[in-house]
Amino acid sequence: MIKGHQINYSHKKFSILNDIDVSVEYGEFLAIVGPNGAGKSTLLSVLANETSSKQKQSVLFKNKLFKDWDLKDLAKNKAKFSQHNSNEIPLLIKDVVMMGRYPYFNSTPRAEDLEAAENSMQETDILHLRDREYNTLSGGEKQRVHLARALAQLKNDVTHKLLFLDEPLNNLDIKHQHKALKTIKDFTEKANTAIVVLHDLNLAAQFADNILLMKNGKVAAHGKPEEVFNEKIISEAYNFPCAICANPITQNPMIIFGN
Ligand SMILES: Nc1ncnc2c1ncn2[C@@H]1O[C@H](COP(=O)(O)OP(=O)(O)OP(=O)(O)O)[C@@H](O)[C@H]1O
16 A cells, blocks of 8 residues: 655754665554654654655555645545644634545535534544634644544545554543544554554554554564564663563553563
8 A cells, every 4th residue: 555665864964764664555554653753753754745845755655656646636545644733723623624625625515525524523522512613622622623634534435545643642531542543443444554653552552453663763673563562672662671461351462661
């Protein structure tokens, strides 16, 4: 679905990403994890083709370079949820979510746009907030609005869609963290792909098919959760001690830090 070969990215003379190879398949949920400053958000932006034009990389999305895509068509195939969203948007929630449908209509939303926005608000549990002003929401509620906007953008008949999410769980309470990850998992189970930057390794182990662990702008490990989440790899990557056991309920790796 998406392939990047030997991705390098720098800011001025500071090298941020070094020789990264990534290949993500249809139906895959890939979690990108790693310590602060490892390059996770930068890699996501490079893969999503959202970096400065001078350093565009040869990333293939559905076997085609981004520059060869029609922009409207691309917007129906991939969406990105960013870590930094505006705190102040003078609009109602339903109008912010409707922004995700801009690639689909000219001046007035059609019935299917209203339905897509409504379904996304339902999935993110913000339907009851639809007529509130965005600026009055709490941090976690705002986060869910932007998640709904990204989900609304990809409600269409296209097969094999790609969703990028940069730390979508920030500010979310436990229930909404799980609900968001379940929604993303359901999305990938319909042959779509999600590439998600996560800090919570246990949630990554529970939901992701594969883990890409980054450190200092490089790939430190890549594989299934049970391959990447071992004590040596994780304690070295985070420079912090940890123990790993099997989650007694799911049997996924369970990482306990600080012992
Ligand atoms: N525009 C920029 N100018 C200078 N340095 C930058 C710029 N963008 C990113 N960096 C640096 O590149 C490194 C990687 O940043 P990035 O945001 O990709 O890390 P991250 O792994 O997502 O971190 P975090 O977990 O803290 O969000 C960091 O050291 C950051 O300071």
